Structure formats: C-alpha cells, structure tokens
Amino acid sequence: MSNISNLWAHTNAEGIESQRLSSNKEADLVVIGAGFTGCSAALEAARSSSSVVVLEADTVSHGGSGRNVGLVNAGLWLPPDDVVAIMGESAGNRLIEALGKGPDTVFSLVKEFGIACDAVQNGTLHLAHAPNGFQELRERYRQGNRFGAPLQLLDRDETISRTGSDQFHGALLDPRAGTVQPRAYCSGLARAAVGLGARIYQQSPVTRVERKNGAWCVHANDHTVTAPRLLLATNAYHQLADGAYAPEYVLVSYSQFATAPLTQGQRSRILPGREGCWDTALVMSSIRTDENGRLIVGGMGNVDGPAASIHANWARRKLRRLYPDLGELPFEHQWQGKIAMTKDHIPKVVEFGPSAYAVFGYSGRGISPGTMIGAAAAKALLDAGPEVLPLPVIKKYSERFKKVMGAYYEFGVSLTHATRPGLLG
Incomplete structure (x- = not known):
C-alpha cells in the first residue's frame, strides 16, 4: 500500500499560492472554511465586486471537499417525496428544483474558469445490489420523473454493459449528473475566486470570533479579519474556537x-x-x-x-x-x-447572529449542494436577503x-x- 494516501491530493492539478494570514484585514464578507461551500461563496462575492476573505485552518479542500467520491449529483441522498414530507410541499419542491440544476451549475463553472478536474457529465448510476434494491429504484424513478427529473431505469443487461459487472440487478441513470476530481474542482473554485480578487489564507486556523462595534472580528494567526458579514463553512471539519458558533451533526x-x-x-x-x-x-x-x-x-x-x-x-x-x-x-x-x-439528511443554514450564517450537514452530498448553497449564502449576506437561498434559514439546530x-x-x-x-x- 502506498504511503501517498489521498489519490485526489496526489493528482490535483489545480491550486493557489499558499499564504497565511499575516496582518489585519477588512472585507465585506469573511468566510471560515475553504471547501466547496466556502470557495463557492468567495467566488460569488468576488464576481459581484465585493471584498471577501477566506480563512482556512489547513489547505484549500483539505476536508471532505478533497476526500469524497466526486459524484456530482442532482439532489440529496433522500428521495423527493421524503424531502417534501420533511420540509413541506413549498420548501421541498423549491429545494428539489434548485438542486436538480446543480450539476449543470458545477459543470458550467468548470467550463467557464477552465478548471482542470477531470469533469465527466455522463450521468451517475444508482445500482441495485439485490432484487429489493431494484424495487427501491423503481420507486425513486417514479418519484423523480414526477418532479421532472429525466431519470432512466435500466435493466440488468444494460447495467452489466455499463458497469462491466454481473453483480447488480439494474440501475437508475440520472443523465444530469457526472463526476469530477473533487479536490481539483474545489481548488479550481479557489483559484477562480482569487483571480477575481478574493483573498484566501491557508494555514490560518480561527481561534476566536467576536462581535464588536457592529462587525464580526475573526482572529487567526494573532491577526484579525473584520467584516460586517460572516459565513461559517467548515461542515464536518469544524474546529472549536472561542466565541464561535459550533454546528451540530x-x-x-x-x-x-x-x-x-x-x-x-x-x-x-x-x-x-x-x-x-x-x-x-x-x-x-x-x-x-x-x-x-x-x-x-x-x-x-x-x-x-x-x-x-x-x-x-x-x-x-x-x-x-x-x-x-x-x-x-x-x-x-x-x-x-x-x-x-443530520438526522433528517437535509442541509442546514443557521443564522446564528446578525448577518452571520453557518452552512452544514450535506450528509454525503456536498458537491452540487455546496456549490449552490455557498453561492446563494454569499448573495443573501451581501444584501440580497435569505429569499435567494434554496432552503429556509433557521435560527438554531441541534x-x-x-x-x-x-x-x-x-x-x-x-x-x-x-x-x-x-x-x-
């Protein structure tokens, strides 16, 4: 076994020059965490000519964004009817519709910014591991098509042809979806954001967060970033800091x-x-x-x-x-x-203070949702309001x-x- 553990780190052709926070900064928006959510938020802020600083404890895409499978899916792990049952018809339908466009958003960004991330939009296959698994896929097919998804139910022979294995009983093809090299995709978002003026500081773990004089003061490396708006985008790799909101999952x-x-x-x-x-x-x-x-x-x-x-x-x-x-x-x-x-497998956007959001809980579906929700959170904080988010903002979550x-x-x-x-x- 090679000691070079993470394949995505080994083959990542994207990235930015590494620099640590070494002086005090001011910005319109400060983001904690440089994964899909944080880098997408930084890119959106920079595209709107807003100043943004991102603080990352390790390196860009160090966490789940650089370690996942790389499936760019059009939705959540849950089937659509479950999403509606949990969120209600209006909110559920809105999230389903928004995330259905997620893969196109991701692959459009890849093309627009020339991100070298081995992007392939040939669909994904949800494979039936047993006969009862194929019955589950039939139900997902029925639900998905009712919500307008162009899903295709494949029989065993077609599944064998597509996978090269005779161990599956059928599959559900979502032609909207695809794959990327996830660490490279996230690093490419960071590179694109920096190219438009975002400032991303790596090796800059946040040690304290406080609200002072109507602004957020985020401390790292014995320096402070001051901004009226704050986005916490650490997801599963959150590190505790004095005064900082701690997401629960x-x-x-x-x-x-x-x-x-x-x-x-x-x-x-x-x-x-x-x-x-x-x-x-x-x-x-x-x-x-x-x-x-x-x-x-x-x-x-x-x-x-x-x-x-x-x-x-x-x-x-x-x-x-x-x-x-x-x-x-x-x-x-x-x-x-x-x-x-999260217990209901729905991502969360928590407003934990004035002009401050925490986004977390993708439950294994981070690429498309992280890209879309990160960008929408930046828009919302930069004065567009919470209505631009694809899911409701809540005040607390445990x-x-x-x-x-x-x-x-x-x-x-x-x-x-x-x-x-x-x-x-």
Whole structure:
C-alpha cells in the first residue's frame, strides 16, 4: 500500500499560492472554511465586486471537499417525496428544483474558469445490489420523473454493459449528473475566486470570533479579519474556537481505495462511459474510475481508525466479487473523509447572529449542494436577503447523542464489513 494516501491530493492539478494570514484585514464578507461551500461563496462575492476573505485552518479542500467520491449529483441522498414530507410541499419542491440544476451549475463553472478536474457529465448510476434494491429504484424513478427529473431505469443487461459487472440487478441513470476530481474542482473554485480578487489564507486556523462595534472580528494567526458579514463553512471539519458558533451533526466516515491503472482492455469494459456509481445497500458503497484508469472502490467506515484492516479487507473482497479478474490488482491509494450527517439528511443554514450564517450537514452530498448553497449564502449576506437561498434559514439546530450515534454507525459498518463478504458488505 502506498504511503501517498489521498489519490485526489496526489493528482490535483489545480491550486493557489499558499499564504497565511499575516496582518489585519477588512472585507465585506469573511468566510471560515475553504471547501466547496466556502470557495463557492468567495467566488460569488468576488464576481459581484465585493471584498471577501477566506480563512482556512489547513489547505484549500483539505476536508471532505478533497476526500469524497466526486459524484456530482442532482439532489440529496433522500428521495423527493421524503424531502417534501420533511420540509413541506413549498420548501421541498423549491429545494428539489434548485438542486436538480446543480450539476449543470458545477459543470458550467468548470467550463467557464477552465478548471482542470477531470469533469465527466455522463450521468451517475444508482445500482441495485439485490432484487429489493431494484424495487427501491423503481420507486425513486417514479418519484423523480414526477418532479421532472429525466431519470432512466435500466435493466440488468444494460447495467452489466455499463458497469462491466454481473453483480447488480439494474440501475437508475440520472443523465444530469457526472463526476469530477473533487479536490481539483474545489481548488479550481479557489483559484477562480482569487483571480477575481478574493483573498484566501491557508494555514490560518480561527481561534476566536467576536462581535464588536457592529462587525464580526475573526482572529487567526494573532491577526484579525473584520467584516460586517460572516459565513461559517467548515461542515464536518469544524474546529472549536472561542466565541464561535459550533454546528451540530453526526460524524460518519467514508473510505476509498484506488487501484493501479487498468489496462486499455479493462477500461473498455469496466465503466466505459465513466459514470459514477453507488448502490442501494444499507451500508452503501461506490465505484468509479479516474482519468488515469484507476478503479476506485468506496464504502462507509474509517480506514484510519481501529477497524482499518476490516475495511481494507472488505474492499479487497468487494473488488474480487465485482471484477474477479481484477481481484489481485494492488490498491495504490487509500483515504477517508468525514461526512456531517443530520438526522433528517437535509442541509442546514443557521443564522446564528446578525448577518452571520453557518452552512452544514450535506450528509454525503456536498458537491452540487455546496456549490449552490455557498453561492446563494454569499448573495443573501451581501444584501440580497435569505429569499435567494434554496432552503429556509433557521435560527438554531441541534443533534442529540452525536458522539454515540457516530460510534454506533462505525460499529455497525465494521460489523457488516467483517461478516458479510458479498454486495451487502
């Protein structure tokens, strides 16, 4: 196993010059966190000729934005009827409609700013891991098309042709969606924002936040950024700071394993259309390829935690089951990221003070929603008002038993990966 863990960091061709906050600054908007949400907000602010400063504790896209699968989906993990049941008809329909346009927004930004992120808009495949999984896909197909989504239900033979594996019972194709190299996409957003005048400071962890004289004062590296508006965009990688709002969510880990590059013959039959895929199993897993022909197998669980060997062994069994001829192909990279899961799986925009929003809780769907909600949050704070956001702004949000639930999920996933050798694990 290579010690170069995160494939996306290894192959990232985008980025900005790294600089730390080294003097006091003033801006129209200060953003904490340089992931999809924060970089999209910075780009939107810069495009509107507003001054914006982004403070990042580590490096751009260090968190979940640089560690996820890279699926650019048109919606949330929940089926549409569940979104409406949770949010109400008006708010639910509005969010569904807005996020349905998410992939086009992402790929348009990629094209506009020439972001080198291996962008492929050939759709995504939701794979039926079992016959009951195909019944679930039938229902998602019915709901999605009722809401205007151009979904296609694929039979087993078509699914075999598209995946190169006979282990699935059908699939749901969303042609609006696609894949990107996520770290490169986020880094490209940062580069585009800086090119338009945004100031992004890396290695600048926030230590204190306070409200003073009608403005927000955000302290990092013994210096202060002062702005009338504040956006907290740390999601699952939030670090505690004195006086700062602390978003609440359950942490869930997701790990990935990338093989050595496939041969041309293997690439011609394994995901030849380069769709990104995930399955219907309760303990979800994913497969996709990158531009160099690596096959990337992903699954819930923390490969950097105590159950690392269990998850790594599961990935090997998974590869053998899906593609027997690849069973011994070495994994050259493995890495994990953290997901901020909310109890209803709906993202949150919390107004925690005057002209201050916290955006978090994408529950594993961060690329399109993060891009869209980040830009909309910047617009809203820069005087357009909350009406431009695709979901309601709330005053508070809490999660009960956060640590217990996080441990429960990891234990359940580890048990499944240890005891179920097939597609269920």
